[in-house]
Amino acid sequence: MDAPETRELAYFVAVAEELHFGRAARRLGMAQPPLSRAIQQLERRMGVVLLERTSRAVSLTPAGRVFLAESHKALDAVAAAVRRAQRAGRDVPRLMVVMKPDGDAGLLERIMPVYRRDPDALEVEVVVCGIGEQAQMLRDGRVDLAFLHAPHDDLGGFDTELLLTQDHVAVLPSHHRLADRAALVLADLDGDPLPRWAGPEEASGPEVRDPGQLMQLVALGQMVAVVPESVRRHARSDVVCVPVLDAPRSSILLAWPERTRSRAVAAFVRASTEIAAAGPVIETVAAP
Amino acid sequence: MDAPETRELAYFVAVAEELHFGRAARRLGMAQPPLSRAIQQLERRMGVVLLERTSRAVSLTPAGRVFLAESHKALDAVAAAVRRAQRAGRDVPRLMVVMKPDGDAGLLERIMPVYRRDPDALEVEVVVCGIGEQAQMLRDGRVDLAFLHAPHDDLGGFDTELLLTQDHVAVLPSHHRLADRAALVLADLDGDPLPRWAGPEEASGPEVRDPGQLMQLVALGQMVAVVPESVRRHARSDVVCVPVLDAPRSSILLAWPERTRSRAVAAFVRASTEIAAAGPVIETVAAP
DNA sequence: TGCGTCCATACCTGCAGAGTATCGGTCGAT
DNA sequence: ATCGACCGATACTCTGCAGGTATGGACGCA
Numbered sequence: 001m002d003a004p005e006t007r008e009l010a011y012f013v014a015v016a017e018e019l020h021f022g023r024a025a026r027r028l029g030m031a032q033p034p035l036s037r038a039i040q041q042l043e044r045r046m047g048v049v050l051l052e053r054t055s056r057a058v059s060l061t062p063a064g065r066v067f068l069a070e071s072h073k074a075l076d077a078v079a080a081a082v083r084r085a086q087r088a089g090r091d092v093p094r095l096m097v098v099m100k101p102d103g104d105a106g107l108l109e110r111i112m113p114v115y116r117r118d119p120d121a122l123e124v125e126v127v128v129c130g131i132g133e134q135a136q137m138l139r140d141g142r143v144d145l146a147f148l149h150a151p152h153d154d155l156g157g158f159d160t161e162l163l164l165t166q167d168h169v170a171v172l173p174s175h176h177r178l179a180d181r182a183a184l185v186l187a188d189l190d191g192d193p194l195p196r197w198a199g200p201e202e203a204s205g206p207e208v209r210d211p212g213q214l215m216q217l218v219a220l221g222q223m224v225a226v227v228p229e230s231v232r233r234h235a236r237s238d239v240v241c242v243p244v245l246d247a248p249r250s251s252i253l254l255a256w257p258e259r260t261r262s263r264a265v266a267a268f269v270r271a272s273t274e275i276a277a278a279g280p281v282i283e284t285v286a287a288p
Numbered sequence: 289m290d291a292p293e294t295r296e297l298a299y300f301v302a303v304a305e306e307l308h309f310g311r312a313a314r315r316l317g318m319a320q321p322p323l324s325r326a327i328q329q330l331e332r333r334m335g336v337v338l339l340e341r342t343s344r345a346v347s348l349t350p351a352g353r354v355f356l357a358e359s360h361k362a363l364d365a366v367a368a369a370v371r372r373a374q375r376a377g378r379d380v381p382r383l384m385v386v387m388k389p390d391g392d393a394g395l396l397e398r399i400m401p402v403y404r405r406d407p408d409a410l411e412v413e414v415v416v417c418g419i420g421e422q423a424q425m426l427r428d429g430r431v432d433l434a435f436l437h438a439p440h441d442d443l444g445g446f447d448t449e450l451l452l453t454q455d456h457v458a459v460l461p462s463h464h465r466l467a468d469r470a471a472l473v474l475a476d477l478d479g480d481p482l483p484r485w486a487g488p489e490e491a492s493g494p495e496v497r498d499p500g501q502l503m504q505l506v507a508l509g510q511m512v513a514v515v516p517e518s519v520r521r522h523a524r525s526d527v528v529c530v531p532v533l534d535a536p537r538s539s540i541l542l543a544w545p546e547r548t549r550s551r552a553v554a555a556f557v558r559a560s561t562e563i564a565a566a567g568p569v570i571e572t573v574a575a576p
Numbered sequence: 577t578g579c580g581t582c583c584a585t586a587c588c589t590g591c592a593g594a595g596t597a598t599c600g601g602t603c604g605a606t
Numbered sequence: 607a608t609c610g611a612c613c614g615a616t617a618c619t620c621t622g623c624a625g626g627t628a629t630g631g632a633c634g635c636a
Contacts, residue, residue: 003294003298003366003370005293005295006292006294007293007593009369021614022612030595031594031597031618033594033596033615034595036464037594037616038593040615044372045374047377048373048376052602053615054613055612055614055615058613058614062376062377063373064373065376067376068370069547069549070365070373073547074365077364077366078294078297078365078366079291080358080361081358081362082334082355083361084358085336085354085355085358086334086336086351087354088336088351088354088355089335089336105411119616146605156464156547157445157546157547209409212498216391224609232555258447261357295624318624319584319627321583321584321625323625325626341582342581342582342583342632343581343583343584343631343634344581344632344633344634345582346583379610445625493603
């Protein structure tokens with residue numbers, strides 16, 4: 001069969017996600033009948049039933065589930081093609097880098113001067129996105145590079161370079177019952193409200209978007225948090241940080257789309273690995 | 289901007305590859321003027337000039353080069369979406385595995401019985417493709433798994449599991465001047481005709497499609513060949529195999545599309561790593 | 577200068593995609 | 607059992623655009 005048009009993929013995705021032709025049509029800004037027909041035609045041409053419909057409910061067949069996931073990938077690839085070409089066509093091409101707030105653990109400011117020395121270096125534009133959005137921005141071509149976090153982010157489709165692996169610390173109000181412990185384990189925090197990181201995750205406490213907010217809320221006694229060591233840099237005088245012995249270590253990785261041939265990306269990766277190899281900065285108190 | 293239709297991507301790819309609107313139109317089975325218009329409209333909507341045209345020649349802009357590579361990826365993703373859904377919709381879903389002739393070094397027949405014991409196992413259909421076609425078949429969704437070869441194949445976009453790393457041997461006619469050497473280096477073979485592996489590679493000798501053909505041609509004195517050790521299994525009595533000390537080692541990897549969630553694929557990978565961990569079979573001469 | 581090449585423009589046509597109205601099946605309330 | 611609400615499919619109409627033909631106009635070459 002000949003390939004479906006991207007429009008048809010978008011139609012299918014809408015229906016498969018809504019599981020309701022009427023709502024899907026509204027979401028697509030069109031009437032329901034042409035949508036029904038478009039999906040029928042798609043199924044006919046593919047020779048596969050994607051949706052099971054009764055007059056009461058719509059559900060996905062196994063093939064439909066596969067096609068939904070694959071359609072997302074394909075639509076991402078199309079969007080990425082456009083965005084990357086547009087970026088390449090700009091008069092001053094830029095290297096776009098994305099991270100969540102503090103997602104680079106301070107590495108970027110050490111990477112930048114090294115990168116700028118490279119003859120292939122371009123202007124760098126840093127995008128700070130919401131938590132958990134980095135991978136999607138890389139997939140759909142809005143950025144060239146992302147600071148991702150293992151094991152939290154989905155690394156599928158990317159090449160990566162490991163930059164840093166960190167232990168975790170608990171951030172506690174200074175009057176907290178565990179504040180003077182030298183170390184603790186996760187079980188010690190049972191019952192304490194933990195932050196709900198902005199995004200579709202599950203936890204008990206208030207929603208948090210960046211380290212500053214987090215420190216604020218901890219200081220207020222609203223919650224406690226378990227965070228990578230690097231976040232310690234943002235600690236205020238009215239909170240304390242205590243190592244958590246059994247929190248799984250997390251890593252910061254630099255990621256970019258596979259099969260990328262861009263010299264600018266390659267140069268940035270080179271600079272980053274150089275910094276990573278140099279190891280973490282030993283933070284010292286400056287002598288007068 | 290709204291996403292371009294796959295048809296438009298295909299049009300652009302044709303023009304970008306032919307660098308000639310007339311030929312591209314013929315290849316697409318359409319007339320030249322609507323093709324010209326479609327590309328113009330694509331550029332207008334994207335807001336990027338993709339092609340530089342004079343009345344004598346067409347060439348790609350930097351943005352056009354990026355868009356060509358990205359369009360290929362996107363079209364592959366669309367084709368893969370359709371094929372994977374079609375496969376998932378079959379009444380008896382099958383696991384499709386591809387390799388070039390002897391591309392598995394005999395591992396598959398050891399993997400199969402282990403795989404079949406897995407509760408998630410499906411029927412396995414093995415596709416033997418031309419040399420160098422494996423990765424493309426995996427990318428466009430015609431197969432679920434491929435035996436690839438490092439450093440020859442492009443692993444971009446795949447998850448992989450290393451199965452086997454091998455040294456190389458030279459296959460020589462038994463009367464060859466080097467036939468009684470215990471070992472040799474590549475430079476020893478300077479001047480001898482080497483096989484031209486079917487596909488777009490460069491070499492001197494006759495075209496070769498599989499190990500049987502290769503042995504035949506070596507036996508006839510038409511050429512010599514440097515091949516992974518596993519090919520030795522196909523050696524006939526009228527050829528000799530001599531280790532080559534300085535040929536870069538090559539690896540066989542099992543590859544599958546990233547972010548694959550299929551249980552059947554996961555089970556096959558499990559079985560394969562089990563076999564790989566068990567190590568190569570020690571080939572012994574059976575006692576009478 | 578005249579000819580061949582090649583992309584763009586002008587103009588026309590048919591069909592496919594989108595809209596409106598309506599049907600028909602299913603569930604739930606009474 | 608009946609009615610009404612809901613929801614997807616069907617029937618029919620219309621319009622925009624993809625695609626075709628003819629031609630223009632720029633450029634290179636003999």
